[in-house]
Amino acid sequence: MSLLEVSGLHAAYGPVRVLHGLDFVVDEGEIVVILGANGAGKTTTLRSLSGTIPVDGEVRFDGAPIAGRKPEDIVRLGMAHVPQGRGTFMDLSVDDNLRLGGYTRPVSEVEEDKAHWYEVFPRLAERRDQAAGSMSGGEQQMLAVARALMCRPRLLLCDEPSLGLAPLVVREVFERLAEVNQRSGTAVLLVEQNANLALGIASRAYVLENGSIVMSGSADELSEDEAIRRAYLGM
Amino acid sequence: MELFLQRLIDGLAVGAIYASLALGLVIIYRSSGLINFAQGEMAMFTTYLAWMLVDNGLSVWLATSAAMVFGFVLGVLVERLLIAQFSGPKESPLAIVIVTIGLFLFFNGLAPWIWGTEGKSFPNLFGTGSVDLGGVTIKVQTLGIVGVLLAEVVLFYLMFQHTKLGLSLRAVASNRESSRLVGLRVGSILAVGWGIAAMVGALSGTFVASRIDLTQNLMQVVLIYAFAAATLGGFDSPVGAVVGGIIIGVVEQMAQYVDLFDGFTLLPVFLLILVVLLVRPQGLFGRAEVSRV
Amino acid sequence: MSAASWAVEKRPTLVKVGRWVGWIGIIAVGLYLPQAFPPFRVGQFNTIMAYGLAALGLALLTGFNGQISIGHGAFFGIGAYTTVIIVGDHPEFPWLATTAVGALLAFAVGIVVGLPALRIRGLYLGVVTLALALLFRQALEKYSDLTGGSQGRGVPRGQKFSAPDWTGLANDQWRYYVIFVIVVGCLVLSRNIVKSRMGRAAVAIRDNETAAEVLGVNVARTKVLMFGVSAMLAGIGGSLLVIGSPIPRVSANSFTIVLSITFLVALVVGGATSILGPIIGAAFVVLLPEVVPHEQQVLTPVILGAVLIALMLVAPDGVVGLSRRSASWAWRMLARAADTGPDTGLETGDSSKEQLQLDSRES
């Protein structure tokens, strides 16, 4: 049994149907990437997993059906979502952002985890009393990831962490993600346009086009694939 | 000089009442980004409930406490039953403005239907004594109200900055979707925010009722000044509400020096908030809008 | 081809024809009314039209531009006082010319109030305009030498807007017809504004101010102008209230914040994004007290409040929106019956898209 099992996932915004029956799985501890162009339905996929939009189809997390449950309940089951645009609490301090990340955990754990993630992300420690909105995009992305990790998730959903960041910063963000995955064993489901870096840290990948999965395989296989190379790797 | 000092102190007293109601407005604004035009009428309504208890022999303090509990329940109910209906895709601040104006009319009409149109007298929480300080009289009531206001501010500061509830209230105000994603039950938190606001309102209602007669109009004018206070201080800042309230109270008193403002007390207040908003749209203590990327 | 499928196919034409028939019907009924009712009822219709203009001004401002005003009673008052003061001091001055003066004054004050509105956005504007309404009331009392304060001020006794002999009309009927024409003119004007470049710009600003700016809309100018026009309509309404009365008179007691709230109620009841809606809403607020049983009149505000809340819950686009939606629903049913119609599912959204929106600080 996989950690996350999705089958026949449909979603729509009002009358506009976006996802047309997705099937995919994420195993415990692995990094999976969903590649797709703008408008392919990547963000919608993550949003339907975390419960922010209504869905049709079957979603099992750790064996339990979660489709149709509210985001605040899903996060308690151990699935954290770093939304597109990071979703930081801009006018709250870095420290408050992290505390909120651990909202579902007991207070003692929160202090412990905060210390841990400050260690992993020393730049956040330097800025702990600063308003999150005043930090650079890269720092905010780190904060968003750290905040999501504060709830000790078993699966981290990451929505285009590279969006709007300088290439160097993007590289660092991906390195951090890989590091986090290795150190804590948290599985990561990443949606990205930047296939190059994403495939570099992922073990498996899916390709999403117009709301359907058109290809899947190991990260290595896909990075070798001619079509993928042309479409996403710019070669 | 004595007159000046007296006015300063009077301004403080009046300002404390404005500030107290403004605090409630700020709490709602902070948690839901909304302005509750029914804040004053809800306070009036709970003050009537307190009056009923006093009329039945309960002590003023107990009745006031009970009114605060009523207020909390009323706030929670209003949020859950009405305001919450406008969350999600239908969300529109204007719709909610109109709903709160509807509530304003509703409570304002309901009170005289239940309790009659004649004014009621509500006893003073702090007695009628006064202290003389070198020619300047300070009423014990003034000291009491200012004291309660300070206590409110300290409590709110502690609550917002150092409790999980305060943190979640701030989080919900800052980013509702992210709040849900970290596991906050946004609906309940908003309801609690409205409850606390109405609770504070209930307290200020009893303050006002101890100074003027209790009718359905109890809070109407006070609400305008409380709005002015919150606007001046910044709708998202409790400190701003208090400072704004005091400033407006003092300005109102000092305006007596100017003939133009005799019987025209809203003018200086109006001009003041207009100027402040033009220079600093977020108010004196409000946080500027953080631009979203 | 079945009748239903024919109807579905011809829907755009039918809608257009229906609209014209509707307008002509409304105008015909409007013209007939004063023939059928006694003078006091006719006077009441004048009040409805005057209030309706103020609510129409609010519709342009709020429904189509996303700015809010809880102070339109002040602009309404400017129009009313202009007429009473000018005619009071110069009885030879033509009544309708005072309406023009009042409209201009209200427009000017509207522009002045609209200017800070550029920076004071959304809900703050609600608070500031609310203060404006109270301020106006205080000013009336403060400068009672000019305005008469709460005692009020009238025109010299017997002076009223009367019917010229050639019309053969009774005074009340004459007043009604003149007001009716002006109101219809204002409705046409408003409709044209809404359909004009400026109107489209206003709607774009309402929906997304930043996006509108990017598209090259002059946000500042549009918002200020909309505020001015909105105030002007209210000013005309105020002047017409006086002109339409058998005893032209104003008192500060008529210009409390309750009046501003009344306009908002009319707006919401009728529908904020329609041109005719505000008039329907005004009829509602003026006539409601008559249907409330006499023993329960103390409950009138309760009923108003409850109606307001209920409408926001079930029909945020007012009576007009409700009828638009039911018409749309009827068409879909027809289409289904005909089974030839295109999928109108997306089209039904057009009225709900026009729900109340407001540029708020947090949106």
Place this chain on the structure above:
Amino acid sequence: MTRPNKRHPLTLVAMFALVALIAAACGGRDDDTTTGGGGDGEDGGGEALVADPADCEIYDGEAGVTEDTIKIGTSAPISGAVAAFGKPLAGMRAYIDYINAQGGVDGRQIELIAEDDQYDPNLTLQNVQKLVEEDNVFALVGVIGTPNNLAIRDYLAENCVPSLAVATGSPKWGDVENYPWMIGGLPSYAAEATLFAEYLKENQPDAKVAVIFQNDDFGKPYVEAFKNAIEGTDIEIVGEESYDIAGQADTTAQVTTLADTDADAFLVAATTTCPNILGQMPDDWEPTTYVSIVCTSRTLMALAGDAAIGAYSARATLDPADPANAEDEGIAFFLEEGPKYGLTEEDLGNLNVAIGWSWGEWFVDMLEESPALTRADVMNTAWAQQDQHFGVLLPEVLVNTNGVEDPWAIEQLQLIRWDGQAWVPEGEVVSFEGETNTFADPTA
């Protein structure tokens, strides 16, 4: 896309033309502008009628009167911010129910139609038009509010509809020459202000007076009259402050300023704000304080607490809530019969309800005394009252009117003083019989 805005001037022109056509085609209303001044002005019979139907284009003297009913109307704030002002209505209604239970007036039942105006003069006018034109009432009684009555008095004069016991004390009701179809039901505010001035002349002839007034139709004429009354005396106004009742929550600033003048008399021309004003007076300022008659309600005095003790006011009526008055005939009658006709315990203790009851009684008296049940006769009966006494008026207060010469009904007042529990009379009832119009110009 069409460009409808180009069409608009044309549309307007077309609209005008259309309206002109249709309007011309429809023609006027037959029943409206009946020509011919005068009507059948024979009712009164006398030579110099105060209320003369000849002044009206249309005069329908017996409107609202049938074999077995008399329809009358009133307009009052039943809902809205100042619904408390509408209290007399309850008393009036109760009295009319009482008289109907006794068989009515000359066998006719009185039907009272009350419309709500929320204290908005525009609505008052609309209500009165409806009452006169649609409900066809015979007369109005107890219409509340100065601005409201000002809004309708031209209409009443034009249509010759009597309005009796007008429920305000504005000096303007003395202008019978221009407005003979209405008569006041309260003492003039000016008479009240004069009473206090007279008291000062006698007891503090060189008093320095501080004045606070509501800057509206109540406070302004009040202060005007007081100034008239002290003209030529050594009494001097040393401080004058106003406040706006609708826009001000607090009057501390004004009171503080006035206290600073150290005045030895303090005139409070306020309504519901009285307790606030008294409560704000600093302990070391102890002037002779006078509060207006509208502040004499127990609720208001109780609110002011100790600060109110020793304050003066005036009265023309007895307070039904004061046990000391229980012996009075009018009060006893009110307390006994009132509850049978819908008055609650609370109503019985309310002076304004008792005043409404009294107006009901006065109105019925006038109907009964009138030579015939026509509008002009009833109105002229009101203008020729002799030693009339009704309701809860002080036993010493007798109503005498004589048209333009003496248009004020209630012109006797008694100074009273609040002892913390009740109002205690101070001295005799003072009579201003026939003088009220000299205290303030009713046409001002």
